Ligand SMILES: [Fe+2]
Ligand SMILES: [Fe+2]
């Protein structure tokens with residue numbers, strides 16, 4: 487029998503508040519940290535961010551004073567958890583270095599979720615988003631090389647390739663084509679629900695990060711690139727959040743949030759290589775078990791519903807960080823030319839000429855001054871070639887090999 491957080495005992499909520507020294511932890515060493523440890527820190531920081539904001543929104547939608555107090559207490563703990571996790575990020579890691587970490591999370595998390603996703607439609611949405619974040623990694627890696635003289639391969643650790651994905655310039659679509667079909671909460675596999683919650687938290691964290699960090703660079707090209715990719719992260723958050731069944735009650739959403747936190751801490755703990763950080767994941771898991779009990783109890787009290795009706799007896803297949811190079815190459819080969827039409831994915835060339843995609847593209851890319859293109863052109867101008875990290879031979883799509891060949 488696997489791990490069932492519903493049957494485990496957590497830490498009493500009143501004992502979960504921590505003092506300042508246990509929140510302000512020793513950061514990891516950016517020169518020796520394992521790439522996927524950095525990724526786990528980014529993901530869990532984003533997960534806690536989502537948790538506390540969800541609990542704020544819930545509190546804003548209830549008139550029940552006692553429930554507001556219950557939410558405030560759990561939310562205070564979520565904030566402390568976020569502080570502890572964020573304190574692991576060292577002050578000498580630059581915004582661009584962190585950005586490479588963010589996009590590595592987006593690539594390897596999305597690929598892993600897609601590979602393990604039981605619902606074919608949700609899988610297709612993940613595959614679609616995957617190729618876009620994959621391209622962001624390549625654009626930022628070129629900027630990092632030019633601006634800071636650093637190679638992104640030292641950050642991603644040769645676990646993730648860096649080469650063009652679906653070109654960022656082609657990712658800009660009319661907002662109507664960013665909305666997807668929701669799963670049905672009564673029919674969806676628990677893994678689908680957890681995957682959707684996880685990817686929303688991760689993409690939202692990235693979106694917020696770019697919204698707030700765009701001004702950290704003086705270089706106009708860097709500022710432009712953060713703006714442009716930030717707009718795609720808005721599309722990604724819209725896409726992934728629309729997968730969740732909107733008919734879930736606030737209590738059901740709360741239970742799923744806490745269950746997902748248990749699931750993710752258990753997953754992160756199971757593969758963490760840094761013993762000190764592994765302990766933190768474990769400590770937070772025990773806290774989350776109690777949060778889950780609180781949410782389940784609230785559902786029982788307010789809705790007379792038993793959460794075990796929609797939660798499994800054991801955690802499903804874990805979410806892990808691992809290299810997905812061959813999987814991504816396969817998706818690149820077969821899906822690079824897709825775009826979205828309403829809720830479906832179709833080849834760009836199948837769109838009618840007057841489709842809103844072209845109109846939107848025309849509006850925003852009209853003067854040819856597109857940062858995601860300029861960053862590559864500029865790299866070629868300065869160094870005679872673009873920055874790539876291709877570990878299994880040339881790009882799987884022939885058309886994307888040319889640039890490098892002509893620039894050498
Ligand atoms: Fe939490
Ligand atoms: Fe991205």
Ligand SMILES: [Fe+2]
Pocket residue numbers: 592619689692718719722
């Ligand atoms: Fe993204």
Ligand SMILES: [Fe+2]
Pocket residue numbers: 537564744747774777
């Ligand atoms: Fe929680």
